[in-house]
Amino acid sequence: MPTVLVVVEAQPDGKLKKATLNAITAARALGDVHAVVLAKDATALAAEVKDYVKVVHAGSAAHVEHYLAETWAPAVAEVAKAISAEWVGAAATQQGRDLMPRVAAKLNAAMASDIMAVNGTTLTRPMWAGAVIAEVTLSTPVKAFTVRTTEFALAEKAGGAGEVKAFAPAPVTSPTKFVEFKEVKSARPELTEARIVVSGGRGTKGDFKEVEALADELGAAVGASRAVCDAGWQPNDLQVGQTGKVVAPSLYVAAGISGAIQHLAGMKGSKTIVAINKDGEAPIFQVADYGLVADLFKALPELRAAIKAAK
Ligand SMILES: Cc1cc2nc3c(=O)[nH]c(=O)nc-3n(C[C@H](O)[C@H](O)[C@H](O)COP(=O)(O)OP(=O)(O)OC[C@H]3O[C@@H](n4cnc5c(N)ncnc54)[C@H](O)[C@@H]3O)c2cc1C
Incomplete structure (x- = not known):
């Protein structure tokens, strides 16, 4: 079975974002699912994710506390290489859309964005704002993808907790610095x-x-x-x-x-x-x-x- 690495996304309060569970469902159709969690202290989120995947790679470091493509992409690529992942993906959220092209570039991976279905190794994705639905296969050794969350159900727990492996993401010199996160508080649902x-x-x-x-x-x-x-x-x-x-x-x-x-x-x-x-x-x-x-x-x-x- 090929190894599939899914990047885990957190809500502002640090809890698991549901979109990741949709991405895990898509990933299960491609192979054995590993997850990578990045945070200042990845322990709690890794514990939330471990029931859904085979292995959680929990990367804790100050420089990945706040999401930035520049600091996260090297850490994700590092894990993907270490486990010889054939597929690397994330939910097609604002964060996933921002991150995955950079990860794909680091891994020399072809990428399918916003996939809507998986059939063997053929991925279905929209083009021209959904006017065309394309079936694509990616021919590079490592392949990247983002998942249209609305097309995949939330993953059920896998039955038996996955293994959690802690790692320390290598330091990165980034030209982009996190300054401030201004959360718009709303009583309405997201x-x-x-x-x-x-x-x-x-x-x-x-x-x-x-x-x-x-x-x-x-x-x-x-x-x-x-x-x-x-x-x-x-x-x-x-x-x-x-x-x-x-x-x-x-x-x-x-x-x-x-x-x-x-x-x-x-x-x-x-x-x-x-x-x-x-x-x-x-x-x-x-x-x-x-x-x-x-x-x-x-x-x-x-x-x-x-x-x-x-x-
Ligand atoms: C590359 C690209 C990406 C884009 N991405 C997006 C996107 O992500 N999301 C998006 O929404 N658009 C996107 N657009 C823009 C899109 O093409 C439209 O311009 C936009 O969706 C129009 O918004 P609208 O329907 O509010 O306005 P309009 O098209 O102007 O429609 C307003 C409607 O309101 C009706 N109306 C007016 N007054 C009333 C009233 N009192 N009661 C009831 N009905 C009334 C009118 O009959 C009309 O149908 C994108 C365009 C491009 C080129």
């Missing part, structure tokens, strides 16, 4: 982990009050189209789409979003899609399970009132 997402587009004209009120009524995360983030109406980390976050909640409500292909690339895997748009010809209706041709400023409060009454 966008990529939420069961329900309510997103607003340019049709809101920047007024997100009704989008947020519906989200809060439903216990949902708030998302946005790129038009909204580019206009500075909402922060970039709310952007859903090809160049934003990929989400696949049980329910996705799109209000005042036209449904450009780049937006659809980030949400069309949602189980149920509700679209509210005053233009009946808007492309979002082609992917919507329920479509409402209406003014969002009228429809959203009515929907919220109906949900409240039904509760």
Whole structure:
């Protein structure tokens, strides 16, 4: 069986990010899964991960405390070489997308980004914002990949704890320094982990009050189209789409979003899609399970009132 190394990602509080479990499911289809954890003290996170993989390589060092591609990539490559990993991958989160190309370069590995399925050694990945689905095989001895988390279930525990091997990542001189992490505290769930997402587009004209009120009524995360983030109406980390976050909640409500292909690339895997748009010809209706041709400023409060009454 080939050895597959998965890079573990932590949440800001240091706990395991669920996306890693989706990546482990994809990795299991490729071979024996090892994981690499990097932190100031990797012990606790390694203990969380060991039930899911064969071996956890727990790298503890001050210079990998805060994620930076420049400091993490050498450590990941070091482990990959030491265990002769044939595959090296991570979840296609902001961090995984940033890290893996650099790891691939260090290992002279070909890379498939955002893989959606694994069939033997053939990987399925989207191209042109999902307009083309390609089947690719990688011909280099070491191969890199990132995993579209919404396409793979969360890994179950493997049944029997894996081995934890501690190592000290070699020091790195990086031109990039970590300065500060400013966490935006929100009572709402994280966008990529939420069961329900309510997103607003340019049709809101920047007024997100009704989008947020519906989200809060439903216990949902708030998302946005790129038009909204580019206009500075909402922060970039709310952007859903090809160049934003990929989400696949049980329910996705799109209000005042036209449904450009780049937006659809980030949400069309949602189980149920509700679209509210005053233009009946808007492309979002082609992917919507329920479509409402209406003014969002009228429809959203009515929907919220109906949900409240039904509760
Ligand atoms: C390389 C590249 C990457 C991109 N990546 C992304 C991405 O990651 N995510 C993303 O979202 N976009 C992305 N885009 C941009 C994308 O092409 C669209 O421009 C963008 O999604 C449009 O956002 P929108 O639907 O909010 O705005 P618009 O297309 O302007 O649509 C606004 C909609 O609101 C409706 N509307 C207006 N007023 C109301 C009202 N009162 N009530 C109800 N409906 C109303 C209109 O009928 C219209 O359909 C990318 C583009 C490129 C080129």
